[in-house]
Amino acid sequence: MIQRIQSIWLFLAAITLALMLFLPIATKVGSGTEVAIYTTGLRETFIGKSGNGFKVAFYLPLLITNIAVAFICLMNIFNYKRRSFQKRIAIVSIILIAGFAFWCSVYAKKLPGGIEGANFGVGAYLPALAILFVFLAIFGINKDERLIRSAERLR
Template sequence: MIQRIQSIWFFLAALTLVLMLFLPIATKTVDGSEAKIFTNGLHHFLEGKTGKVLNVEVFLPLLITHIAVAIICFINIFNYKKRSFQKRFAIVSIILIVGFAFWCSIYAKELPGGVKGASFGIGAYLPAAAILFIVLGIFGINKDERLIRSAERLR
């Protein structure tokens, strides 16, 4: 059923991936300006002029992949009638998130001077949280399967 706990876990996974759109992955201060890596690109913030953002580079393939992975996690909520498919789809989502996180780490090297001396923001840790939520969703699916098997034994 859609009100089961795994629906909440899959929604939280999709929500953490959406939050990653707005939170920086890594930040580095170079020559009086601050460079931040988001999933949509590399942004330079000039400290002398508040509110001045120079978007140096756009990572369009990474942004499209990010949105696709978040949508896949959200779509998995509505596969509740097919539990085995939902579980396989969740495992595929975990693999996609791991690949996406690896790809983000490759793009983090685009910071001026590399990642040495950079501070990683909360956006760098959100894929791990999304994976955790999906694993908890898989545990919820397994719990539902055990409940259904025990109910069938009672008939």
């Protein structure tokens, strides 16, 4: 059923991954500038100004990966009729999210001066939250399968 709890968990995972587009992964303050890394790229803001920021680098592969993983989680909601396939796609999306988180950490090391002294933003913790949501969706799928099996035994 599309109204089941796993649909909510998969939707929350997709929203969490979409939020990574707007929230910084890591920020570093130094020499009158604040440099923040997003999944869209490296953004530099001058301290003391009115917050005028400009992109230093644009990370297109990371952006495409972020959108693709969020889209996979969102489209997996509509596989409700094929629960085993939905579970397999959820497991694949966990692996993809873990790889995406590792890739974000590799890009975070590209901060000027390295990652030492950097403050991790909310975006650094969102992949772990998305993995948690997908795990909860898998538990919901398993619960549905047990319910279907018990209903078939009663027939």
